Amino acid sequence: MPSDVERSRPGAGLPLWSFRDDVTIETAGDGSLTILTRWGDVPLGRPAPPVEEVLHRMTYGPVALGNVAGLDRRLLRSVFDRLPGRIVRSLGSADSPVPLLSVQPVSPLGVLALPEVTEEHPIRLSRFAFAAQRDGELVLESPLSHHRVVLHRPQASLVLGALPRATTSVEVGRRAGLALPVVSDVIAYLVGAGMVVAGAGGTSDFHEDSDRTLLLWSPYDLLFHSRSRLGPHDGPAGATFRHVATLPPPAATKPAPAGPRIPMYRPAVPNARGMTLIEAVDRRRSTRAFAEAGPSTRELGELLFHAARVRKQSVATAPADVRYAVTRRPYPSAGSLYELELYLTVDRCPDLRRGIYHYHPVEHALTLVNADPATVDELLDNARVAGGGRPPPVLITVTARADRLSWVYDSISYATTLKHVGMLEQTLYLVATMLGLATSALTLGDAGIPASAFGLDWPAEVSVGEFAIGLPENEATDNDEYPGVHGM
Structure with a gap:
């Protein structure tokens, strides 16, 4: 002293x-x-x-x-x-x-x-x-x-x-x-x-x-x-449920927006292409050059079905016997809360209108939310992966509904969201590899454009990740050999 x-x-x-x-x-x-x-x-x-x-x-x-x-x-x-x-x-x-x-x-x-x-x-x-x-x-x-x-x-x-x-x-x-x-x-x-x-x-x-x-x-x-970790601070951290007495439990899934609904292809059996998971892990690559042609709705439906759909819905109990909805999906999520949402910006898909779509994981369907050509161009131009001369045929923008995690967790909620983004992207990578699709997770995304393009209630829902999808143009380049500005 x-x-x-x-x-x-x-x-x-x-x-x-x-x-x-x-x-x-x-x-x-x-x-x-x-x-x-x-x-x-x-x-x-x-x-x-x-x-x-x-x-x-x-x-x-x-x-x-x-x-x-x-x-x-x-x-x-x-x-x-x-x-x-x-x-x-x-x-x-x-x-x-x-x-x-x-x-x-x-x-x-x-x-x-x-x-x-x-x-x-x-x-x-x-x-x-x-x-x-x-x-x-x-x-x-x-x-x-x-x-x-x-x-x-x-x-x-x-x-x-x-x-x-x-x-x-x-x-x-x-x-x-x-x-x-x-x-x-x-x-x-x-x-x-x-x-x-x-x-x-x-x-x-x-x-x-x-x-x-x-x-x-x-x-x-x-x-x-x-x-976002225990250490030199005295703030609450972890599953404190600090909002349980003042806010109702957030919905397990975001309601599908109004607009044209496109049911997606549901494969009859898992892994219809026959590749093993070990083979998919070994062959996973980030592709930075996409073919002119884009994936079909069947291929997108199979990708989303195996990577992001809701498998099961159930109910959990918070303190004071407050019940809230949880789900099960192909990738893991803390507390089965699943705060991530997917928006697909489609440029080149042979049987899908050019525009921006929200993916509903329960219905396994896309809803058109924005067809403005200038907005689609802006999102896709920002997603040009390093080394690619054209924008990707399809861009998945991952958003997070902040209340799904912060209603339960203190301090660690946003850090946990970023971990969830990584787990979702790895799942997308492996499923896309099995389907023969070309993919690249992007390291840098815009926070403002998606908010207006998707009609988000920012910052209640914020963009947290981007993932480009297409068909391979030529031999994929491993990200370890080509550390591009945007692609991983």
Whole structure:
């Protein structure tokens, strides 16, 4: 535990201490204390009365240690050392009962150490820090930090607004119109929490700009990775059913839209072409050049039947005995929720009108939803796979109905959707290989065009993947040998 538990920092700031909101204290009959927390219970025995008084006060809000008479701060520090991830550090001031900011631990590794940052030391907002509103206050978080910072008062936000580029505490105070002691204290807490970085050795060289492991990550990818797994955050994750009390269960399948309905071919027996699964795995390739001719509705029907149809519908039970629909399909899906929808943009199919179709997996049918030539051209032009001189005959755009997973799962829902896209695409690949079709999963797709082209209620339903289908023009090129821009 840093030495600042023993004394106030010089200047305007007043160090304050409190527990996370989910910490409680249990007192046994013999007077011994146990700290109850989400990351485990910590027995403390019978601490000295002043230490016990501090602990109890900390359950009600920020405490100034100087207000507790007879407190031995070395004893208190030894207790704090046993409570990592439980203690909130706040920065107060004499002119207001509301702290300037609070640094809250979000993992059991959250222990704040306040660094010494001189007035002329180069500092900058970390490129991995991001701000969001929570409960009416500005909150800073970072996938690299085991803390979040809540900015309670405008002065702290003014300091933050002066940090997008390398600067110093003196310059921040000048730009924000704040006294230098206030700025220095705020910056010390922000640096300690990992939201602001200080230059190495007093220079303008920041570690995160040269660290090879950090250079491999964009801030958005690292944030997405960290928040969709258990780790340095305290958000709910997994099957929490947090919407079960407020929202009805989403439908198992999206209702078929209005429009001309085209029933698809239903094969009488699985794998009519006779190729084994092992052969299909061995022969799977990504094709980036398609023949002028396109697949028939029979071939598309067989592909969709074996890869995406609903095999079975049933009912599951959520907390509070709420019943919701689930389905079984050829590819796996977490909780049998199946949030993915398929839209086919058809360019060249001998017995199917050019246009955009929605696939209904229960009816095993296509519904024409958009026949505008310009919209079809735009989708297909964006789907030109690398190395191909013409757009694919058929483009499958995969969308996700966000509520199907988020109604059940917290934090992991979108990450799980991306895994589902991969499993669906692999299933499409293998079935298409058995049928002799040419295919390529695309690595890059447009988020805006499908929303308008398909009439989606964005962001309730968003596009998450693209898959091109056609007939082979020549020998397929393995993606390992030709790492194209779009094709996989």
